[in-house]
Amino acid sequence: MDSCKKNQRAVCLVDEESELAETIWTICQQYGWALHQFEESSHVPSPSEACDPGCIVLDIEAMSGEFSELVDDFNRRSILVPVIITAREATLEQAIQTLRSGAMTFLEKPCSQEDVEDALLDAMQTEKEQRDIRQIVRETKEQLATLTAGEQEVLELLMKGYANRRIATKLVIGLRTVEARRARIFEKLEAPSLARLIRKVLTLELSPLELKKV
Numbered sequence: 001m002d003s004c005k006k007n008q009r010a011v012c013l014v015d016e017e018s019e020l021a022e023t024i025w026t027i028c029q030q031y032g033w034a035l036h037q038f039e040e041s042s043h044v045p046s047p048s049e050a051c052d053p054g055c056i057v058l059d060i061e062a063m064s065g066e067f068s069e070l071v072d073d074f075n076r077r078s079i080l081v082p083v084i085i086t087a088r089e090a091t092l093e094q095a096i097q098t099l100r101s102g103a104m105t106f107l108e109k110p111c112s113q114e115d116v117e118d119a120l121l122d123a124m125q126t127e128k129e130q131r132d133i134r135q136i137v138r139e140t141k142e143q144l145a146t147l148t149a150g151e152q153e154v155l156e157l158l159m160k161g162y163a164n165r166r167i168a169t170k171l172v173i174g175l176r177t178v179e180a181r182r183a184r185i186f187e188k189l190e191a192p193s194l195a196r197l198i199r200k201v202l203t204l205e206l207s208p209l210e211l212k213k214v
Helices: 018-031 067-076 092-100 113-144 149-158 164-171 175-188 194-206
Strands: 010-014 034-038 053-059 083-087 105-108
Touching: 010 018, 018 034, 018 053, 018 113, 053 113, 067 083, 083 092, 083 113, 092 105, 105 113, 113 194, 149 164, 149 175, 149 194, 164 175
Parallel strands: 010 034, 010 053, 053 083, 083 105
Antiparallel strands: none
């Protein structure tokens, strides 16, 4: 198993076959990823300094149960990355079931290097986008927790499109009080503009549940 360098992402391969491993290894060298190979899905480690999974390539025969159960196990261990399923003699029903349960891609063996590379690139890009969203969600949750009750009231009305004067009337407070609370909201959420503030809060509110697991 390769060891990850600092900030290096890895492909975790759960498959005993050497042919696919060699193909993925060639691709990993090209893109600067590490490759970790395991015999069983339960051996895939949780993210740490020693392993930073970007995606998982999993042979369907390496699963001990249903794919949905595997996803639940990964979620419990904070392994929140795209999963590519491979199989040599899988039925269409198996393919559809794994995709419905959350697999990103289904590859039928033998896989061409082009197909594997396309699947890995898509998975790594998806993981990066999801990681960025999780970072925004994490930061926004922490920042929102620092708001006072009065600031939360003002933020709620800002998110509804209320102008400062209307907020003052709605909350029966002075305009300067609204302006002061609004300024503190922008400062605490590190938002340089109203558009950025709204975008941050909406990213948290509209993110799928799995992306809020931080």
